Amino acid sequence: MGGCVGRYWEGWEDTQSRGSSRNGGRGGRNEPLKKDRPKWKSDYPMTEGQLRSKRDEFWDTAPAFEGRKEIWDALKAAAVALEGSDHDLAQAIVDGASITLPHGTLAECYDELGNRYQLPVYCLAPPVNLISERSDDDPSDGPEPAVAPKKEFQLKVRLSTGTDLRLSASMADTIGLLKKQLQAQEDIDAGHQRWFFSGKLLTDKTRLQDTKIQKDFVIQVIVNPQALRGPKLSPTSPTTNSPTPTTNTPTPAADASSPTSTSE
Template sequence: MGGCVSAQRSALADGRSSGCRTKKRGGRNEPLKKERPKWKSDYPMTEGQLRSKRDEFWDTAPAFEGRKEIWDALKAAAIALDSNDHQLAQAIVDGASITLPHGSLADCYDELGNRYQLPAYCLAPPLNLMSERSDGEGVELSQQAPPRKEFPLKVRLSTGRDVCLSASMADPIGVLKRQLAAQERIEAAHQRWFFSGKLLTDKTRLQDTKIQKDFVIQVIVNTAPPSITK
């Protein structure tokens, strides 16, 4: 009996579980709160970017620590909470024996004492979330977009000419392609934009490329669409 108590104290001291049954870390279990965290992204984030960020977290989190079945339960609860189904989220948490010391999925424990922390972007969209349009532009949902800060963007064509465009860091490449098409009569479909050796897709925004205002973007111009190989 004495050995078991000693093992419990040692396990609690260094944060590990032992062969003896230990008390859940946190000491209390609060009901899941309906309130979700309020946060703002470093840059206006589209719905697609938010989904990609969440998918990346759920794909990689189980590989580091904790139990996969708990991660799966937390993902299901977070999705239910994001869909305003609080009752389902609470049922999932209870069914997986997850302890919420503060009533939030942001910080919780399983029955073995393992700790799980979910980032705010998995629990709620940012305040500056933007909806996506078919033309590649976005409209911020929660608040008016800040004033557009334009700067001259230099692009170097494969034909040997340098062209200056009016751009902002929030502009997607697709929009800039259309500007170049209107200015130089080069169809957007015949343009391939590169920066630091990386191909830039139409939905890539300048701020995602980490480009500085005095840098140059390379544009490969194809006079004819590439042939399709079978």
């Protein structure tokens, strides 16, 4: 943890005689708060969100160390004001809490009881290698997916009927568009198709690039049996097959009457 608190500042007694014009002779050297913020580099590139989380973690746990909570709160308020370029407010907070700054920085300071407070550098300034987080409307996010659509490939599709086929597709195509292509090719209504990849149901608005499908991967298509039952099967086929053995026996005896019986 970057914020440790010492119970006593070494050399405090030796410097008490010097006094200070800023702290009303409270004792100890006290410099005005410097406007310049420290420059430092993180061990790894840090995003703004990671920096906020790191700071929040410190301020949440800092009062658990030795020291007074009201001083920790004052230091946090002063650090926030200083980062917002409000130097006068930060100085007023420090003075109001009777905080002594031997070096003119919040990195090391003391309260009027002699307790030492140390703030980590990441609470005082962002690192020089801070990564800006992109917003959703960042134009730099748009062009990349627009390049892929122009490259077409043969998409492998496996129907629940056991049929394998290929569709001409691009990574920008939506599942709804591919359903219509399958309907035109195999006469299977788009509403009776359910597309799955990696065990997930693909909605009509899903694009192939969102599924991260690669070459030679197969998309499963479950076809509703109702889409095949009507057009594929003839209504007379079940009646002509099953009764054939029984209709053969009376046929010789009723040759003359057969036309009249069928018409009836």
